[in-house]
Amino acid sequence: MAAPLPLPALHATHAGIWIAQADGEAREAQRGEAIARAAETPHILLNAPLVGQRLGYPEISGLDLLELFAFIHPARFAVPTPAGLSRALGLKPPASEAEAAQTLRVIASNMLDRLVAADWAEREGAWTSNATLQRLGWGWAGLIAARLERPEKGERMLFARLRQWEEAAERPPPRTIAVSDDDARARLAELTGVAAEPREGQKAMAEAVTRVFVPRTKAGAPNMLLAEAGTGIGKTLAYLAPASLWAERAGGTVWVSTFTKALQRQLDAEGARIVADPGERARRIVVRKGRENYLCLLNLEDALQGAFSGRAAILAQLAGRWAAYTRDGDMVGGDLPGWLPSLFRRAGAAALTDRRGECVYAGCPHYRRCFIERAERAGREADLVIANHALVMVNAARGRPDAPTRILFDEGHHLFDAADSTFAVTLGGQEAIELRRWIVGPEGRSRGRRRGLAARLMDVASYDEEGGRALDAAVEAAKALPSDGWVQRLAEGAPFGPLEALLAEVRGTVYARAKAQEAGYGLETELAEPDGALVEAAAAALGALEALHKPLAALGRRLEAVLEDAPDWLDSAARARVEGAINGLAWRREALSAWIALLGRIGGSADPDFVDWLAIERVEGREYDVAIHRRWLDPTRPLARAVLEPAHSVLVTSATLRGSEDWGTAEARTGAAHLPGPIRHFETPSPFDYGRSTEVLIVTDIGRGDLAALAGAYARLIEAAGGGTLGLFTAIQRLKAVHARIADRLARAGLPLFAQHVDPIDAGTLVDMFRDDPHASLLGTDALRDGVDVPGESLRLVVMERVPWPRPTVLHAARRLAHGGSGYDDRVVKARLAQAFGRLIRRQGDRGLFVILSAAMPSRLLSAFPSEVRISRLPLDAAIQRVGERLSVGESVAKPVAQADQALDID
Ligand code: SF4
Secondary structure: OOOOOOOOEEEEEOOEEEEEOOOOOEEEOOHHHHHHHHHHOOOEEOOHHHHHHHHOOOOOOOEEHHHHHHHHOOOOOOOOOHHHHHHHOOOOOOOOHHHHHHHHHHHHHHHHHHOOOOOOOOOOOHHHHHHHHHHOOOOOHHHHHOOOOOOOOOOOOHHHHOOOOOOOOOOOOOOOOOOOHHHHHHHHHHHHOOOOOOOHHHHHHHHHHHHHHOOOOEOOEOEEEEEEEOOOOOHHHHHHHHHHHHHHHHOOOEEEEEOOHHHHHHHHHHHHHHOOOHHHHHHHEEEOOOHHHEEOHHHHHHHHHHHOOHHHHHHHHHHHHHHHHOOOOEOOOOOOOOHHHHHOOOOOOHHHEOOOOOOOHHHOOOHHHOHHHHHHHHHHHOOEEEEEHHHHHHHHHOOOOOOOOEEEEOOHHHHHHHHHHHOOEEEEHHHHHHHHHHHHOOOOOOOOOOOOHHHHOHHHHHHOHHHHHHHHHHHHHHOOOOOOOHHHHHHOOOOOHHHHHHHHHHHHHHHHHOOOOOOOOOEEEEOOOOOHHHHHHHHHHHHHHHHHHHHHHHHHHHHHHHHHOOOOOOOHHHHHHHHHHHHHHHHHHHHHHHHHHHHHOOOOOOOOOEEEEEEEEEEOOEEEEEEEEEEEOOOHHHHHHHHHOOOOEEEEEEOOOOOOOOHHHHHHHHOHHHOOOOOEEEEEOOOOOHHHHEEEEEEOOOOOOOHHHHHHHHHHHHHHHOOOEEEEOOOHHHHHHHHHHHHHHHHHOOOOEEEOOOOOOOHHHHHHHHHHOOOOEEEEOHHHHOOOOOOOOOOOEEEEOOOOOOOOOHHHHHHHHHOOOHHHHHHHHHHHHHHHHOOOOOOOOOOEEEEEOOOOOOHHHHHHOOOOOEEEEEOHHHHHHHHHHHOOOHHHOOOOOOOOOOOOOOO
16 A cells, blocks of 8 residues: 655544644644644645535635546546545545545555556646646646656647547438337347346336337327336336347437436446447447537637636646546536536536537537537437437427437436426526627637637638628627626616616516515516516517527528538538538527517417516525526427427336326326327336335424424434435525534534535535445435435435425416316326435335425325335334334445446336
C-alpha cells in the first residue's frame, strides 16, 4: 500500500469532523478549528462543496480527491465517498468515520503513485493538460508535475486523438419478415443462458411481442401491444429476444425507449448477452440521447482556449481529459462522473454541451469527430437503439429521416407524462432569449465562438440576395425578443420591447391572482379573464412574433432553393451546414407558430383541447422565468398522430401499466385509444411472493403538520431498520426540515443520511451513494419515486410522509374535471403508490417494508398494492417494533451490489 502523502486531510460528515495531520495523527476537531486550519493550509478532502456545507463554510477549498480521480481516471465510475473511492482504487475502505480522514491521505498517495506506473491506461494527454492546470493554479498540479515525466515526443492534440466517424451509404428499408414464436423462444433461451432458464411468463411475453413485428396491414395502424409484466418476470429479455431477431433478419432498427436513466443503463448492460464481442456490440447496439446531453467539441475548444476562466477553466481541462477516453461523449448519465460538474458548482458544464442548437455542422472543424454526429450515424446503422421517450417523440414529431418505426416503450406508464412535456408549448423569457441568441448571436460581453444565424450563413447570404435580405430582416425582428437582464428589468418594472412588456403583464397578473403552493417556489394562475393591459401586450407581442416568423420562413425557402440549384462552391461540408440550418429553422418556426397561436387566443375564447396558464418559476424565492404555458388536455392525441400512427410496430410495457384499472384506462394513457386498429393486450403477474417478502404499515398517530413528530418518526424508523431507507416527500420544504432535524443524530449512530435538494450532489450520484452503503438512507421527492433501482439489502424500507395527492395545479384541475373528478385523483395516487412500492422488491430474495406516515390514507386507494400484501394500520411504536423484527440487519446486510451487475435481474 502507498505511504500516506505528507499533507493533512479533513473529513466532515453529519457525525463529526476529523483531521488527519501530515505526521499521521488523526483526531476529531471542532468546526472553528477545522475552518481555520483549512484556510491556513490546503487539506486533502473529498467533495469540497459537501465538506463546505457540513462545516457551514461554503468557500472552503483544498485538494479535492474527486478532481484528482477525474484527472487520473477520466471516464471511470467511482462512488464519491471514502469507501467508494477506496473500492474503485482497489484499497481497503475505512472501517469508521474516524478512520476516513486517514484513508483520504492513503487514497491521495495511491492515485499519485499511478502517475509513475507503467500500466497507467490514461497517460496520454496528461502532461499537456497538467501543464495548463498548473498555470491555472489547480491545487494538485504541482504534485502531479513532480511525478509525471515529460513525454519524449510531444503529445498529440486532444482533438487529433478522437476517433472519426465514417460516412456510409443510406441504409435500405427493412425487409418484410415476421418472427416466429419458436425462433423467439430459442433466442430467449440463448439470452437467458443455461444458468437461468426462461420463466413461463417471460416466454409468453416473448411470443406476444413477436406479433408487433408482423408486417403492418394498414397505413396509420401500427401493430400495437400493451403489456403489463410484473416485476421479476425478466421483461427486458422477453422483448429484446424477438426485437433483436427482427432487426438482424430484416436489416432494420428497433428503438427501445425508456423514461429513466437507470433503465437505459440496464438495457445497455443487457447488450452483452445479445452481442458478446464488444466491438461488434458497439456497432449494433447504440445508446442515443438528445443532443443537449453530449459534449460539443467546438465549445470545449473555446473553453480550453480561454473562454472559461477561474474554476470553470479547470473543469474544462478535466472535461478535456475525459473527452479523450469517453465511450460516447455523453455528459449527462454517460461515463462523465455525475459528481464532477457539481464540484464546480455547475460552473461551465452546461456550456460545454450544444444546448442552444448553435451547432455549425460541417462548418465545424471537429465535425468528423463530433460525438453527436457520431451517435446519430451509429444509430442509423444499429440493430437496437436505446433511447428515451423524449428523444423518440421529438424525432418522430419533427419527421427526422431516422424517425423510429419499430418502437418498444419500456416504463410505458410514463408515456403520458413524456408526451405531455414533449408537446407542451412554453412562451417564456428563457425560451425566447434562447431563440434570440440563436438568431442574433453573442451580444454585449459574451465571449466564445458561438455564432448567430447571420455568421453561420454568411456565404449563402452573399450568394443569394433574397436570402440575404430575409436573414437581415430576421436578425432585426429577433431584437424584439427579450435580452440579457430581462428578469431584473421585469422586477424593476422597466421591460424593454414587446415580449418583455408581455412578460411583465404576465408577471403582474400572476402575483395578483396566484396562491403559492410552497413558499418561495413556483406560482401560477389560469389564463382566464385577462385584463386589458395583458390583452394589449399580447397583441403587440403577437405582431412582433409574426414579424419574425415571416423572414424565417422566407429564409428557409431560399435555403432549400440554394440546395436544389446548388452553386459550385457548395461542397458537401457547406451543404451539410445549410441542411442543418434548414432543420433548425423548421422547428424554430414551428415553435414560433405555436407561440403565435397561443397569444392569438388571449382575450378570445379558450380552445377546449388545451389548458393554458401563466406562471412564475422561482427557486427559494428567486425568480428565474416568467411564462405562458400551454398543454394538451390529452397529450396522447399528438402522441398518437406524430409517433404511433407512422410506426409499424409498437410495444408499450411496464410493471404497472394497467395497475388496478381496466385496459381502457391503459389505452387512454398510452395513445392506443386514438388508433384505428385493434390493440393487443398481454399481462403476466410478478413471480415474487409479495405476501411473504413485504408488508404495508400505515402509521396512525403522526399529526398532520407536526414536523417534530414527523422527523422523530423518520429517525426512529431508520434506526429500527439500520438504514437502507428511502424516504419520499411531497414537499421540498418538509424534506429539508426533517433532514435538518435528524441527519446528525443518525450519522452519529453510523447511519448516513443523504438528501436530494439538500446535498450539493446530483440525484443519480446520491442514488449511487445510497446503493453503495447498506447503512445509508436517502430522502427525496418525485424523481426518486420511480427512478431508483436498488436491488438487495441497500433498500429495505420505503417511508412515505403523506398520501401523494396530485398538486392542485391549473393543469391538474382541468384534467380532473375532464376525467371524472375525484376518481381521476385516485388513479393518479394509486399509480404513484404502486411505483413507490415497486422500489422495494427488485429481485428474488429481496424483502422490505412500506410505511406511510399518514392516518388519512383512504382504504379505497389500498388496491394499489398487490392483493396478497398484508396492510396494517397501527401506531408508530408498533410500526417501529415491526420494522425491527422484520428487518434486523448487522450480519445479514449483504455486500453492496456493484453497479455493473446490479443491472441484470431487475425487471
Ligand atoms: S459539429 Fe456541432 S455539436 Fe459537433 S462539435 Fe461541432 S459545433 Fe459542436
